[in-house]
Amino acid sequence: MSDIYLDNNATTMVDPEIVNEMLPFFSQQFGNPSSMHSFGNQVGRAIKKARQQVQMLIGAQFDSEIVFTSCGTESNSTAILSALKAQPNRKEIITTTVEHPAVLTLCEYLEKDGYTIHRLAVDGRGQIDLDEYRGLLSDKIAIVSVMWANNETGTLFPVEDMARMAHDAGIMFHTDAVQAVGKVPINLAESSIDMLSLSGHKLHAPKGIGVLYLKRGTRFRPLLRGGHQERGRRAGTENAASIVALGKAAEFAMQHMDYENSAVRAMRDRLEQGILAVVSNAFITGNPEDRLPNTANIAFEYIEGEAILMLLNKAGIAASSGSACTSGSLEPSHVMRAMGIPYTAAHGTIRFSLSRYNTMEEIERVIEAVPPVIEQLRKLSPYWENGAPVEDPEKAFAPTYA
Amino acid sequence: MWDYSEKVKEHFFNPKNAGAVEGSNAAGEIGSISCGDALRLTLKVDPESEVILDAGFQTFGCGSAIASSSALTEIIKGMSIDQALKVSNQDIADYLDGLPPEKMHCSVMGREALQAAVADYRGEVWRDDHEEGALICKCFAIDAVMIEDTVRANGLRTVEEVVNYTKAGGSCGTCHEGIEEILITVLAEQGEVFEAAPIQPTAKQTVVIPQKPQGKTNLQRIREIEKVIEMVRPQIQADHGDVELVDVVENTVFINMTGACSGCQMASMTLSGIQQLLIQELGEFLKVIPASKAGALAQVEEC
Numbered sequence: 118m119s120d121i122y123l124d125n126n127a128t129t130m131v132d133p134e135i136v137n138e139m140l141p142f143f144s145q146q147f148g149n150p151s152s153m154h155s156f157g158n159q160v161g162r163a164i165k166k167a168r169q170q171v172q173m174l175i176g177a178q179f180d181s182e183i184v185f186t187s188c189g190t191e192s193n194s195t196a197i198l199s200a201l202k203a204q205p206n207r208k209e210i211i212t213t214t215v216e217h218p219a220v221l222t223l224c225e226y227l228e229k230d231g232y233t234i235h236r237l238a239v240d241g242r243g244q245i246d247l248d249e250y251r252g253l254l255s256d257k258i259a260i261v262s263v264m265w266a267n268n269e270t271g272t273l274f275p276v277e278d279m280a281r282m283a284h285d286a287g288i289m290f291h292t293d294a295v296q297a298v299g300k301v302p303i304n305l306a307e308s309s310i311d312m313l314s315l316s317g318h319k320l321h322a323p324k325g326i327g328v329l330y331l332k333r334g335t336r337f338r339p340l341l342r343g344g345h346q347e348r349g350r351r352a353g354t355e356n357a358a359s360i361v362a363l364g365k366a367a368e369f370a371m372q373h374m375d376y377e378n379s380a381v382r383a384m385r386d387r388l389e390q391g392i393l394a395v396v397s398n399a400f401i402t403g404n405p406e407d408r409l410p411n412t413a414n415i416a417f418e419y420i421e422g423e424a425i426l427m428l429l430n431k432a433g434i435a436a437s438s439g440s441a442c443t444s445g446s447l448e449p450s451h452v453m454r455a456m457g458i459p460y461t462a463a464h465g466t467i468r469f470s471l472s473r474y475n476t477m478e479e480i481e482r483v484i485e486a487v488p489p490v491i492e493q494l495r496k497l498s499p500y501w502e503n504g505a506p507v508e509d510p511e512k513a514f515a516p517t518y519a
Numbered sequence: 520m521w522d523y524s525e526k527v528k529e530h531f532f533n534p535k536n537a538g539a540v541e542g543s544n545a546a547g548e549i550g551s552i553s554c555g556d557a558l559r560l561t562l563k564v565d566p567e568s569e570v571i572l573d574a575g576f577q578t579f580g581c582g583s584a585i586a587s588s589s590a591l592t593e594i595i596k597g598m599s600i601d602q603a604l605k606v607s608n609q610d611i612a613d614y615l616d617g618l619p620p621e622k623m624h625c626s627v628m629g630r631e632a633l634q635a636a637v638a639d640y641r642g643e644v645w646r647d648d649h650e651e652g653a654l655i656c657k658c659f660a661i662d663a664v665m666i667e668d669t670v671r672a673n674g675l676r677t678v679e680e681v682v683n684y685t686k687a688g689g690s691c692g693t694c695h696e697g698i699e700e701i702l703i704t705v706l707a708e709q710g711e712v713f714e715a716a717p718i719q720p721t722a723k724q725t726v727v728i729p730q731k732p733q734g735k736t737n738l739q740r741i742r743e744i745e746k747v748i749e750m751v752r753p754q755i756q757a758d759h760g761d762v763e764l765v766d767v768v769e770n771t772v773f774i775n776m777t778g779a780c781s782g783c784q785m786a787s788m789t790l791s792g793i794q795q796l797l798i799q800e801l802g803e804f805l806k807v808i809p810a811s812k813a814g815a816l817a818q819v820e821e822c
């Protein structure tokens with residue numbers, strides 16, 4: 118039996134058809150699109166087509182609003198640093214406590230340089246308070262940067278409303294939409310969003326290609342200066358093969374948008390229902406009513422995520438965890454902490470993220486495999502006794518923390 | 520995914536002594552603040568001989584925390600409690616054929632649980648003797664608290680001094696930004712400003728010699744170096760080459776590469792591979808140089 122991949126929020130398989138589209142650009146049409154000879158004469162055209170395919174997927178008004186970058190992180194850094202550079206008198210940023218490190222770590226770094234960072238808190242379901250947000254909007258704010266969908270829980274933020282509110286206050290708005298693009302319909306032409314980041318490898322294109330959507334008229338200062346590529350907004354020779362791949366991936370994502378929101382959603386719902394029906398002391402994190410169709414994040418109380426992942430991996434199932442031990446930094450997931458999930462549950466959160474390549478048969482196999490794994494680890498847990506949590510767990514086991 | 524040894528996996532997938540010991544007369548409950556893992560160790564000690572008759576663990580934690588707990592119980596069963604108290608966290612890690620540097624605290628947690636259990640048996644109160652901070656240097660597993668304390672105690676002012684006093688940053692050097700941040704903070708407490716060392720002109724080669732681990736004679740070091748070289752020889756011999764140790768002077772290891780290696784383009788890559796391994800195994804900075812170039816080096820050091 119082949120292994121089951123349920124870690125698509127981390128990265129996705131490159132669609133074999135997309136690989137085929139890429140291949141000519143390595144060994145035949147390998148020329149520089151800026152060159153005059155025939156080795157690159159089709160490259161420029163292919164990039165133009167890809168730009169339009171991406172434009173369609175995110176509903177941009179003009180194809181020139183699409184700037185190809187190397188990844189989502191570069192797009193995020195470019196957007197935030199551009200806003201600061203273009204508006205030197207504005208020294209504050211609004212973001213949230215649950216952003217991806219691509220935004221949070223940059224903000225921490227900017228804080229050291231004297232910028233003020235406002236981080237919007239979230240409630241137990243991962244939602245922000247729009248009144249708190251409104252109260253922070255002022256002419257000191259250079260940019261608001263809020264993710265469209267959370268990578269760990271899939272919870273959606275009302276970024277379109279938030280962008281309108283920012284514009285009403287005369288403030289630029291950026292959204293990190295790497296998890297949302299391809300899974301939720303996006304129509305940027307009719308939104309107030311000035312900048313949006315997306316990443317190829319989250320939607321079955323390869324790693325190393327991203328996009329910064331830049332609404333026409335938005336004041337912009339490039340991060341990388343040099344050649345005239347991307348109309349001088351992102352210098353550096355174009356990653357032609359990957360741009361072509363991202364274009365094709367955008368086209369496929371358009372075609373599968375309904376499938377994501379029906380069939381993939383049904384598989385995700387079945388997975389959650391199947392596991393929770395059998396496993397006690399487990400719950401869904403985030404906001405189940407308003408989230409990505411492919412993401413299930415389940416907290417298994419009193420056990421630890423890395424141990425769960427190792428046993429799942431042995432059973433041929435790939436997922437990820439918000440536990441401290443799976444990250445190099447040893448910090449437990451900042452998203453789970455921000456939602457106030459208790460330590461004994463945050464440690465055992467497992468994210469299953471699906472794609473259109475998963476099947477219901479695979480989901481049934483996972484539903485079979487998970488309960489024994491949880492049971493095995495709970496037998497080792499000091500919080501667990503005779504098939505149930507010990508009475509008053511926090512008191513029954515209260516280790517000295519050193 | 521972490522690069523766990525087979526031994527770690529074995530003890531994770533099939534842990535020994537899981538669960539509380541029946542009729543136990545000692546228990547230690549310890550958590551690690553750096554990752555939130557926690558462990559309860561229960562012991563059954565023979566009151567006459569003070570020998571640990573049985574040991575059991577219950578762990579809320581990751582793969583290496585469970586494996587460390589399992590290893591600990593295996594190690595201490597049959598020991599007297601005095602013997603058991605001598606078990607260090609390094610002994611636990613060695614028993615498991617090593618742990619990734621980020622996971623060494625799992626073995627520390629095991630040792631502390633043991634100390635706490637023994638204290639409980641003797642009716643004493645266990646006190647933590649160290650504080651753990653964020654891991655800064657991954658090569659030598661040195662955390663922020665350790666660096667801060669050393670900077671304060673010795674009035675250190677530069678990254679180079681931190682390398683010399685703590686070894687942190689002495690190998691790959693990628694944590695130097697983190698070390699600078701600590702220096703900036705600690706110096707600011709004393710009303711001082713951190714200044715980065717100026718870039719050195721290339722002519723003068725400055726070699727930073729970190730502190731040697733205490734208590735190792737030169738002969739012991741050479742024996743360890745020989746062991747590492749013996750480890751890599753079969754691989755090099757498979758490529759029809761060979762390597763021999765010529766001399767060890769301070770932190771410089773002179774070796775000869777023979778057979779297919781002499782004149783091979785890959786020889787320098789092999790050298791740096793051996794150097795990396797030596798640094799890792801001996802826990803100190805070492806430079807590996809072909810003995811044929813020794814004369815040239817002597818000149819460099821003179822000027």
